[in-house]
Amino acid sequence: MANQIPLVDYLVLGDAPHLTANECTACGARFFDRRNACASCSGTEFHTVDIETGGEVKAFTIVTFAAPGVPVPFVSAIVDCGGTSVRGNVIDIDPTPEHVALGMKVHLATYTIGTDDNGTEAIGFGFAPN
């Protein structure tokens, strides 16, 4: 475990992998990136909150033509995780219109992306069907 690194810094690894967000202390708006201030109220105080790991697919596309180096096909989705919108791939699924549906229930899952020259393994996340 010591030699793992998350794909993005808002992915927390460990026994119960989950995503976190920077929540504006003043208005509650949530963001996944490093913040200068809040886009909703311009507040500058944030705290870290855990995002629910279960959610519902509220939009998706199956990308079959992508930039060089991006493996296709893959399912890109916007997942509603308890009221917070999260962008991620739907994984562990046949990437065809017959198998992916709007409203389908999914949960966060992690997978290995690869190991670098230092032996550190990068871990990515996606959403797997329930």
Added chain:
Amino acid sequence: MSDDIWILGIHMTKFGKYPDKDTVDLASQAALAALADGGVTMKDMGVLAAGCLMASNAGIGQQLQKQIGQTGIPVYNVANACATGATALRTTIMAVKSGEVDMGLAVGVEKLAGAGLLGAGGRPKSDKNEWNPSGRYGAVTSTDGRVGTDSMPGVFAQVGMEYGHKYGGTSFELFAKISEKNHAHSTLNPLAAYTKRMTLDEIMNDIMIAYPNTRPMCSANCDGAAAAVVVSDAKLKTLSLEQQRRAIKVSASVLTSDPYEEGCQVLPNVNTLTRNAVKIAYEQAGVSPGDLDLVELHDCFATAELVHYDNLMLCEEGGAVDFFESGATWRTGSTPVNVSGGLESKGHPIAATGIANIWEVCHHLRGEAGDRQIQGAKVGLAHVIGLGSACGVHILERSGL
């Protein structure tokens, strides 16, 4: 005299491939033709606003002046994604409206033929194979394809699918039918990049780019330019009756950006800023959606056209699918949408688009649209979205003279 603003002259080049012309050639062609259309010259212009998104640091405005007239007027080089052309026009309109100048020129140009997929792309690999977090998300490698998609066809596919999830009724076939309409419309437009009618089967069985958008359901990358001459009401009244008769009134000119909403930094929200812009535009113009004789809206993808029926309040909230299925948006319908062929078939040379759609509406309002003329058109609306986001809405009316 009033504070009305008018389009005096306007032109778009044919959209397509111009291997032997550069962006300055195309911009010059559009600008000179727009000036001639208005019966004026560069010497009459008090301001120039110009955009070329893919070369937005190149100073296209000054490059253009060096070919068609260095008169020393202020130049605003603008960049606002796919709303760049509308932003150039809006900038010129603001300058005229402020009273600083009585005439100005707006130009948008792009060379995009063969540009391929836009929006997507990972960062280059470093020499050493080592995971190092970088950027605002602390990513150790490219996230495109791993954390959803950055590609425009994929992003806008999700925009359409989100609408379907919210209101129901969408399907691959429905989105393909929207594309079928625009490709059919383009057969009457000699300036369109593609003028071939496509059947629903051909559209659905073409190369899938990002479900449900197949290739013909995506905006066509091509070359092109468009330009418009803007004039104040007071100045127009000093010009000839023929110039006054052909002048098109800018009843509303609005530019908005996307206000914060939950999820808007996860999937761009192209809805609220469009709705905000059009509400202001209808109020400025004193017209309602039912008054519109034609609409040119930003169908960068078939999935986007659907949501903008709703965003532009052409139908009841949530009613875009039924609205389209009723045939309302075909050129024979109650609210013809994209009779030019739209971005899917006319083409989308990015910075030209936000002026070319104005040209299309003006062409009909002047009664000069030939085979594709919408008979008796008096009022039209032009809309663009630049992802990031910017939305331009213009409402145009014929002079009545």
